Amino acid sequence: MSTQIHAESAAPPPDPSVRRHERLVMALACVGSFVVILDATIVSVALPGIRASLGFSAATLPWAVNAYTLAFAGFLLLGGRCADVFGRRAMMLTGMAVFTAARTVGGLAATPEMLLAARAVQGFGGALLMPVTLSLLTATFTEPARRARMLGTWSAVGAVGAASGPVIGGVLTEWAGWRWVFFVTVPIGVLALAGTVRALPRHDAPGRRPRLDAVGAALATAGLTGVVYAVMRAAVAGWTSPRVVGPLAAGAALLAVFLLHQARWAREPLVSLTIFRLRAVSSGNAVMFLLGLGFFASPILLSLYLQDVHHWSPLRAGLGYLPVGVAMFAGAQAAGPLTVRLGPRRATVACCLVGAAGFAGVAAFLGVDGSYPLTVVVSGGVFGFGTAAAFTPITVAATSGVPPARNGLAAGVLNTVRQTSGAIGLAAISTVSASAADGWAAAHPGRGGGEAPPALAHGHTVAFLVSAGCVAAAALVAALTMPRDGRRPGGADRDGGGP
Structure with a gap:
């Protein structure tokens, strides 16, 4: 397709x-x-x-x-x-x-x-x-x-x-x-x-029901669970803790065995690796991973900023995030027509660049005395609109050309990449925020330590800059790897991006 x-x-x-x-x-x-x-x-x-x-x-x-x-x-x-x-x-x-x-x-x-x-x-x-x-x-x-x-x-x-x-x-x-x-x-x-x-x-199941690769399912589930558990623990225990390194190494090893099993041993693999020969699928999942790294920590970071720095209640902080939610809805609604007009590749690049600019704006305006309208309503609205709009063209690309019998697999892979990148991004960016706050406190003794509002604000600023970098990297990878938006149905990819 x-x-x-x-x-x-x-x-x-x-x-x-x-x-x-x-x-x-x-x-x-x-x-x-x-x-x-x-x-x-x-x-x-x-x-x-x-x-x-x-x-x-x-x-x-x-x-x-x-x-x-x-x-x-x-x-x-x-x-x-x-x-x-x-x-x-x-x-x-x-x-x-x-x-x-x-x-x-x-x-x-x-x-x-x-x-x-x-x-x-x-x-x-x-x-x-x-x-x-x-x-x-x-x-x-x-x-x-x-x-x-x-x-x-x-x-x-x-x-x-x-x-x-x-x-x-x-x-x-x-x-x-x-x-x-x-x-x-x-x-x-x-x-x-x-x-x-x-x-x-x-009766919407295939006529000949394929075998469910039980060994592959066990390896994939155990491996993903180990990796996600480790990155979730890292935000609390640190990346060098044995409680993080052990599950992370075990999870990575199990995922390596899973890939080997899929490529060589499984008669009917859980994930047919040939699906990644489709350039749209492989590049779409790569871009989704980078976008997820930068985006999925943002609701928690903004909520913590409003509560820890501005001392808002949890309910008020939740309501304070509403402008970003409205912008996300608007971006997702605009994404379909935008994808039709520009094509998945150009739409992805444009939306990710808008999202990166919004994250950078949050970092620029965020502070102890930061303005809520500029930080959350304007800059948060920009990153909410851009990142939410990017998910649709990425999804279109990552499910294009997939045979009907593999639709569920393509959806499962994309959702796995999105969820795993979100967990990794939340743990990594939270760690970056905490380290930056501690570094600021060490450089400014007598200002209240790493839990003081100025230190926390500095940590959140660095975290949003990292998010901006991840989303900008997603735009770059999309521009370099996604198939060009110039193919006709049933035709060959003009830049050689076929299976």
Whole structure:
């Protein structure tokens, strides 16, 4: 399939029943994406209430978030492959049912162990669910321009989920109690299950069901879990801690064995490495990794800046992030038409450059006396718009030319890269921020140490400069490696970027 996006030519209007089916599929994909992304951010502001109610220790409390993130990242490749092997309907039902049931158990949890187990199962359900939402869109909307617009809407809904999590969580925790942070999406999950039964065909699995590479799935899950666990621990224990180095080395070794298994030993590999011979797929995932490194730490960094430097409450800080969330929604909505007009490569480069400029603006205006309108509303709005808009052309590129039987795999790989880069970026940039704050405190004795507002502001400034560098690097890699936006459907790549 070409990566060039052309405007739709005049054609007879489709059957109304087809349009209704497409709208329902689109709604299911957006709902699945929304609840999974929302769940990654909504719990954070409820942590003090959870600790007071269930008796979490300070050391174990972060795992109310980390247990979800770890399971989600570890099982994404398996979830993507399951959509290809067992069919999108089966995995949509399974993923949504597991996810919704685990949220219910989490809301009813009476002990820390019960909540942590529920959060891990939620992450597993999310890993089954997220790839199939993208696979549904790429399989249903095959015309390039419509696919770009649908992916833009899907990305916009995900942006709303990410930005609204702290706000919804803060409101529910303050007015209804922390348990409603879990209960709030349960009715949505039940409705989504009913919609899946109605909208998706029963027999959408391949005629000959391929084998599920159990050995590959175990190696990939264990390896990804080890790497993500290590980078999450690094923000607390430091990169040289044995608790970081050990899991990181083990995870990397398991991933190396996984790649060897896929290339030489697996009869039907979990990840067919030939998919990376498609230039659009390999370059799209590389750009996604760099974008994720720079972007996914930004909500937490801004929230900590507003709370630690300006002494805002968690709820006020969540509401303070809303302008960035609005800009992200606008960027994701604009991304579809922009991708149609410019093509994936040029759209990616332009959007990443806008995002990098926004991050640099935050770093320039951020400080103890930094202006909220300039720092968050203007500069935060610029990076929110640019980075959110970049996800759509990258997704279009990274799923282009993939055979229908591999749609779920391509979605699982892209989501794995995005989630893993986010975890690595959060750990690395948080470490950079803390080190810069300590360095400032050492250079300015008697000013309150590394926890003083001036030191923290300096640390956040350096962190946002690093984020700007990562997103600018994504623009450069996109310009140099993504296929040119000049191919015609069915034609050869003019710059030799074929499989």
